Amino acid sequence: MEVSDEVAIQITDMNKWYGTFHVLRDIDLTVYRGERIVICGPSGSGKSTLIRCINRLEEHQQGSIVVDGNELNSDLKNVDKVRSEVGMVFQHFNLFPHLTILENCTLAPIWVRKVPRKEAVDRAMHFLEKVKIPDQANKYPGQLSGGQQQRVAIARSLCMMPRIMLFDEPTSALDPEMIKEVLDTMIELAEEGMTMLCVTHEMGFAQAVANRVIFMADGQIVEQNEPKEFFNNPKSERTQQFLSQII
Numbered sequence: 586m587e588v589s590d591e592v593a594i595q596i597t598d599m600n601k602w603y604g605t606f607h608v609l610r611d612i613d614l615t616v617y618r619g620e621r622i623v624i625c626g627p628s629g630s631g632k633s634t635l636i637r638c639i640n641r642l643e644e645h646q647q648g649s650i651v652v653d654g655n656e657l658n659s660d661l662k663n664v665d666k667v668r669s670e671v672g673m674v675f676q677h678f679n680l681f682p683h684l685t686i687l688e689n690c691t692l693a694p695i696w697v698r699k700v701p702r703k704e705a706v707d708r709a710m711h712f713l714e715k716v717k718i719p720d721q722a723n724k725y726p727g728q729l730s731g732g733q734q735q736r737v738a739i740a741r742s743l744c745m746m747p748r749i750m751l752f753d754e755p756t757s758a759l760d761p762e763m764i765k766e767v768l769d770t771m772i773e774l775a776e777e778g779m780t781m782l783c784v785t786h787e788m789g790f791a792q793a794v795a796n797r798v799i800f801m802a803d804g805q806i807v808e809q810n811e812p813k814e815f816f817n818n819p820k821s822e823r824t825q826q827f828l829s830q831i832i
């Protein structure tokens with residue numbers, strides 16, 4: 586799995602507040618194309634906020650975030666451009682319950698991206714095959730297992746042809762026997778060279794797939810390293826304490 590020297594995301598001296606609450610502090614992060622980054626840290630440390638800032642679901646107040654060369658600021662044109670290149674998968678799958686699996690996958694390409702319907706359907710079937718559920722295309726989300734729904738959410742994201750994928754605890758809401766099928770899908774994406782940022786506590790996944798693990802606490806990046814070094818030789822006390830609790 587190759588990492589290029591081309592920058593995909595550049596975050597510089599970024600700060601964010603929710604009202605008076607200083608949620609992200611002095612974040613500096615460069616993500617190179619092809620990187621697979623796992624972000625971990627205690628609940629409330631700002632992991633979700635950080636990745637939501639990257640596709641502008643949240644706004645930062647200081648510093649800069651540049652995604653694929655587009656700076657995220659109040660210029661709405663940039664935001665649309667960035668959203669189209671950054672896919673996001675959430676803990677709760679957020680599928681439209683009243684639409685079929687196929688319709689969930691074609692809706693945004695047709696209506697947002699103006700892809701012709703036939704092409705959108707072909708594309709959706711291609712990605713549903715990739716996540717190994719083409720046979721579920723005409724069912725509704727409620728008829729699928731949690732693991733299947735999450736794989737649909739991944740396929741739906743891929744239908745927008747993103748260059749970067751963000752995952753926010755994609756397996757946290759799943760029963761244990763369904764976690765593997767979702768992780769396998771993510772591993773496949775990684776092997777194809779997708780640039781990925783994954784908030785997850787699946788440390789097996791981090792060790793197998795990540796080229797870098799980032800530990801956050803209290804809105805800051807406390808420590809980052811390649812997985813082997815991160816797990817075997819954590820530097821800060823906060824990281825050691827966190828790892829002792831989850832491994």
Ligand code: ADP
Pocket residue numbers: 603606608626627628629630631632633634635
């Ligand atoms: P994590 O994903 O690491 O659990 P979050 O980014 O969700 O952390 O939240 C970080 C902190 O910001 C928490 O203290 C949370 O309560 C707070 N927070 C999250 N979203 C909001 C919001 N929309 N408004 C105010 N506070 C928020």
Ligand code: MG
Pocket residue numbers: 632633634753
């Ligand atoms: Mg979170």
